[in-house]
Amino acid sequence: MICGGAEFTPLGAHKGHALFGCRECGFSFVHPMPGAAEITAIYDQYGSNQSYAGKAKRKVQRARRRIRRYMKRAPGKRFLDVGCNVGTAVEAARELGLEAYGIDIDNESVGIAHNLFPGGHYHAGPIESLPPEWGNFDFIYSAEVIEHISDPHAYFAALTPRVNSGAVLYLTTPDAGHWRVPKKFTDWDEVFPPDHLIYFTRDAMRRFLDRHGFDVVKFEFYLKPGLRVIARKR
Numbered sequence: 001m002i003c004g005g006a007e008f009t010p011l012g013a014h015k016g017h018a019l020f021g022c023r024e025c026g027f028s029f030v031h032p033m034p035g036a037a038e039i040t041a042i043y044d045q046y047g048s049n050q051s052y053a054g055k056a057k058r059k060v061q062r063a064r065r066r067i068r069r070y071m072k073r074a075p076g077k078r079f080l081d082v083g084c085n086v087g088t089a090v091e092a093a094r095e096l097g098l099e100a101y102g103i104d105i106d107n108e109s110v111g112i113a114h115n116l117f118p119g120g121h122y123h124a125g126p127i128e129s130l131p132p133e134w135g136n137f138d139f140i141y142s143a144e145v146i147e148h149i150s151d152p153h154a155y156f157a158a159l160t161p162r163v164n165s166g167a168v169l170y171l172t173t174p175d176a177g178h179w180r181v182p183k184k185f186t187d188w189d190e191v192f193p194p195d196h197l198i199y200f201t202r203d204a205m206r207r208f209l210d211r212h213g214f215d216v217v218k219f220e221f222y223l224k225p226g227l228r229v230i231a232r233k234r
């Protein structure tokens with residue numbers, strides 16, 4: 001899916017979903033991918049957003065630290081959180097003086113975002129439905145989202161036409177290449193399809209982003225098996 005490699009290591013199965021890893025780039029994935037109906041059903045179960053709202057203040061602070069670290073590199077003030085959940089990063093960006101927008105597939109989360117942080121702009125729907133009147137963006141924020149996507153190329157193909165040249169991308173996702181990932185892949189607590197469907201390594205992420213017009217600036221050091229990528233749109 002990422003590097004064109006054709007040799008895959010079977011990584012076991014979780015709840016009947018078989019997993020494979022690319023021998024070339026380490027990208028790991030569920031195969032076959034569950035259908036759209038099964039994936040949509042997961043999001044309907046995300047009723048736990050009430051407890052998310054309780055932790056919102058701390059999450060705003062964390063997002064603010066992350067955004068402040070990189071916002072000066074962005075060519076402008078237009079910020080988009082893809083997979084904005086209850087709007088904590090949108091609020092953080094707004095407090096930092098950015099024009100803050102958020103999109104999320106989950107209606108309920110976006111409803112909560114509207115109530116908790118009414119200063120932001122929100123839209124509920126898939127990335128393909130990003131409102132045209134929102135224009136283009138200078139800072140893309142995506143925290144723990146891409147691992148849920150069955151077709152990341154289609155996802156980024158819908159996103160990148162709306163990203164300005166020079167824009168900053170801050171993306172986090174589990175790190176399948178991290179030294180702390182268990183030898184038996186399915187023992188890793190990030191492996192729970194059909195919720196998480198794809199797992200990047202640094203190598204796979206660099207190749208993926210390059211294909212979509214982004215150069216990796218750096219991977220932040222992280223003791224836990226998570227990728228925190230800073231990239232720039234060419």
Ligand SMILES: [Zn+2]
Nearest residue numbers: 003005022025
């Ligand atoms: Zn590969």
